Amino acid sequence: MLTSTSGKLAGLAIALLLVVMSFAGSLAFGQFATSFSTLMRALLAYDPASTSHLIIVTERLPRAIVAVLVGASLAVSGALMQSLTRNALASPGILGINAGAMLFVVISAAFFTDNVPASLIWAAFMGAATAGSIVYFLGREPGAGSSPLRTVLAGVAVSALFVSFAQGLLVVNQERFGSLVFWLAGSVSGRGLDMLWPMLPLFAGASVICVFLTRQLNVLSLDDEVVRALGQRTGLVRLTAGLVVIVLSGASVALAGMIGFIGLIVPHITRGVFGRDHRWLLPGCTLLGASLLLIADTAARFVIPPQEVPVGVMTALLGAPLFLYLASRRSQSL
Amino acid sequence: MSNTAIVLRTRSERLTLRLSRHTLFVVAALGTALLGSAFVSLCLGSHSTSPANVFQALVSPHESDIALIVREIRLPRVLLAILVGAALGVAGLVLQGLVRNPLASPDVIGITSGASAAAVFLLTIGGAAQGSPLIPVVAIAGAFAVALTILTVAWIKHATPGQLILVGIGIASAMGALITLMIVTSPDTTAMNAYLWLTGSLYAAQWGDVLGLLPWVAVFLPLALSRARHLDIMAMGDDMATSLGSALNLNRLVLLLAAVALAGSAVAFAGGLSFIGLVAPHMARNLSRSGSAGLILIAAMVGALMLLLADIIGRIGFAPRDLPAGVFVACIGAPYFVYQLHRLRR
Numbered sequence: 185m186l187t188s189t190s191g192k193l194a195g196l197a198i199a200l201l202l203v204v205m206s207f208a209g210s211l212a213f214g215q216f217a218t219s220f221s222t223l224m225r226a227l228l229a230y231d232p233a234s235t236s237h238l239i240i241v242t243e244r245l246p247r248a249i250v251a252v253l254v255g256a257s258l259a260v261s262g263a264l265m266q267s268l269t270r271n272a273l274a275s276p277g278i279l280g281i282n283a284g285a286m287l288f289v290v291i292s293a294a295f296f297t298d299n300v301p302a303s304l305i306w307a308a309f310m311g312a313a314t315a316g317s318i319v320y321f322l323g324r325e326p327g328a329g330s331s332p333l334r335t336v337l338a339g340v341a342v343s344a345l346f347v348s349f350a351q352g353l354l355v356v357n358q359e360r361f362g363s364l365v366f367w368l369a370g371s372v373s374g375r376g377l378d379m380l381w382p383m384l385p386l387f388a389g390a391s392v393i394c395v396f397l398t399r400q401l402n403v404l405s406l407d408d409e410v411v412r413a414l415g416q417r418t419g420l421v422r423l424t425a426g427l428v429v430i431v432l433s434g435a436s437v438a439l440a441g442m443i444g445f446i447g448l449i450v451p452h453i454t455r456g457v458f459g460r461d462h463r464w465l466l467p468g469c470t471l472l473g474a475s476l477l478l479i480a481d482t483a484a485r486f487v488i489p490p491q492e493v494p495v496g497v498m499t500a501l502l503g504a505p506l507f508l509y510l511a512s513r514r515s516q517s518l
Numbered sequence: 519m520s521n522t523a524i525v526l527r528t529r530s531e532r533l534t535l536r537l538s539r540h541t542l543f544v545v546a547a548l549g550t551a552l553l554g555s556a557f558v559s560l561c562l563g564s565h566s567t568s569p570a571n572v573f574q575a576l577v578s579p580h581e582s583d584i585a586l587i588v589r590e591i592r593l594p595r596v597l598l599a600i601l602v603g604a605a606l607g608v609a610g611l612v613l614q615g616l617v618r619n620p621l622a623s624p625d626v627i628g629i630t631s632g633a634s635a636a637a638v639f640l641l642t643i644g645g646a647a648q649g650s651p652l653i654p655v656v657a658i659a660g661a662f663a664v665a666l667t668i669l670t671v672a673w674i675k676h677a678t679p680g681q682l683i684l685v686g687i688g689i690a691s692a693m694g695a696l697i698t699l700m701i702v703t704s705p706d707t708t709a710m711n712a713y714l715w716l717t718g719s720l721y722a723a724q725w726g727d728v729l730g731l732l733p734w735v736a737v738f739l740p741l742a743l744s745r746a747r748h749l750d751i752m753a754m755g756d757d758m759a760t761s762l763g764s765a766l767n768l769n770r771l772v773l774l775l776a777a778v779a780l781a782g783s784a785v786a787f788a789g790g791l792s793f794i795g796l797v798a799p800h801m802a803r804n805l806s807r808s809g810s811a812g813l814i815l816i817a818a819m820v821g822a823l824m825l826l827l828a829d830i831i832g833r834i835g836f837a838p839r840d841l842p843a844g845v846f847v848a849c850i851g852a853p854y855f856v857y858q859l860h861r862l863r864r
């Protein structure tokens with residue numbers, strides 16, 4: 185773990201470098217191999233007549249941007265959830281928030297067939313909020329605050345419920361099955377930049393709130409009584425952080441479907457490197473989350489060529505072992 | 519409530535079954551409801567049949583179109599629903615008792631997903647047709663593989679029951695990822711087949727399915743019943759159970775074997791049904807406060823009733839489409855589960 189401020193700054197710089205490198209890699213590698221010089225030329229002197237330029241700018245660039253945003257959002261919301269619930273296993277995927285957003289998106293896609301991204305986003309927020317509040321309230325034990333195991337179980341059950349409803353809708357509505365299943369499996373490909381614009385203010389707003397929340401979040405990780413003695417308005421902080429979680433994970437699901445485990449893995453890695461201080465933890469999560477999803481998405485193109493593995497599958501296969509490790513530790517609380 | 523109870527004993531007193539009058543009443547009521555819904559299910563369908571005709575078709579060997587529909591199409595489906603529901607209900611009850619947590623169930627801890635992943639592998643990559651006789655074998659093997667993995671982790675790490683569940687959840691999500699991978703990478707028709715199977719459907723159930731599942735239920739449900747009293751003892755804690763002379767590890771293993779076999783075989787014949795194993799035990803506990811033996815009977819009947827009703831809704835409610843029962847099981851089970859979780863907080 186890095187302890188000194190300069191060390192942590194250097195750490196953040198390296199993480200930023202990692203994001204840049206994986207971003208470049210995500211643009212350069214794929215079924216259609218492109219050289220680094222072509223990549224530079226496509227970005228600096230775009231020529232619509234060239235196939236490789238076309239692929240890089242219209243296919244891979246939006247995809248990489250979506251991966252950055254989604255990876256960062258999921259990682260940050262995972263970190264926030266882990267702090268809020270003091271539960272090492274908390275993450276948007278495991279606590280059912282992704283499933284809630286997913287179900288509401290499937291419902292709105294099934295009944296209001298016009299694929300307006302804006303309406304999908306609101307559906308995703310509503311779903312994320314619904315699932316999140318159900319799980320939060322069900323996970324609390326009387327008097328004892330939230331219990332890690334109970335919260336996780338409530339999340340799993342709520343996920344199962346929402347997923348089975350979504351499955352039912354898909355079976356009824358078979359015409360859209362193919363596209364929706366791939367979307368559900370979690371993928372950052374084929375998302376146009378036009379879908380991204382309406383979401384940018386949300387991501388920006390959430391990051392600003394995060395900046396203001398860092399100190400309060402640090403206090404929140406102390407004992408409940410200490411927190412109260414320090415005069416912290418816990419309710420307000422929790423609510424705000426909860427809203428940020430819902431916005432970030434809802435928007436991620438609307439953009440990229442169900443991508444699990446980023447929100448679980450990245451905060452743990454980041455805590456290992458930067459420690460528990462949210463002033464370092466949240467920026468670290470942003471950078472590492474973005475680069476992890478970029479790398480996973482790039483790798484997903486090469487696992488079973490010529491087909492692509494949905495990136496959600498990649499992250500789940502990476503994340504499940506970590507979950508098992510965390511689960512079999514003596515204590516699941518942070 | 520009177521304290522009179524009926525006790526069934528074998529001559530050597532190795533097996534006793536004590537059922538209070540209240541439990542017997544609940545069992546009788548559920549039995550009636552089950553028979554009633556089974557009969558209703560036999561009557562309903564795209565070919566509407568009068569109850570008298572159905573009755574005739576059931577009792578007399580007389581051949582007719584209606585008799586053929588009732589005996590060859592509807593009856594196996596009803597029986598399969600009952601067997602699958604019962605198996606899942608009992609598996610859930612036993613698992614919840616074993617890990618001493620009311621939120622465990624075969625689908626939460628990954629046993630169902632193990633079976634599903636194995637079956638989907640066969641359906642997509644193995645290229646097997648829907649209804650291939652290999653599917654049950656593979657699915658049951660998958661269920662046991664997951665159970666064995668969880669047990670191994672638990673044994674190496676000396677895990678608490680809570681950790682055992684978490685390990686199961688982790689394995690379940692890994693299995694889920696594999697299933698998604700296989701579905702996404704296979705062509706659309708195969709994928710749709712596998713997806714339908716996953717939601718849990720009794721569509722096109724045949725006598726062969728009923729006869730395939732029957733031995734599993736006939737062996738492992740009584741096995742669970744015979745060890746039921748150990749579940750009661752385990753509920754008192756390990757120390758108490760050991761000092762009361764329960765061979766703790768052996769009984770746990772036998773009960774776990776029964777639960778996994780029941781859940782695995784049920785999934786093998788009906789697909790990935792969730793929620794029955796989770797909710798039926800709670801309903802049983804709310805209906806009766808009897809010991810585990812009575813609860814096993816009740817959970818079996820509640821599970822059977824749930825699946826039977828869900829199948830009727832899926833078959834009739836949206837005719838001519840035949841929707842997978844699993845969707846409606848979730849519709850019935852999920853609200854009840856949320857209510858139950860809310861109640862458990864107190």
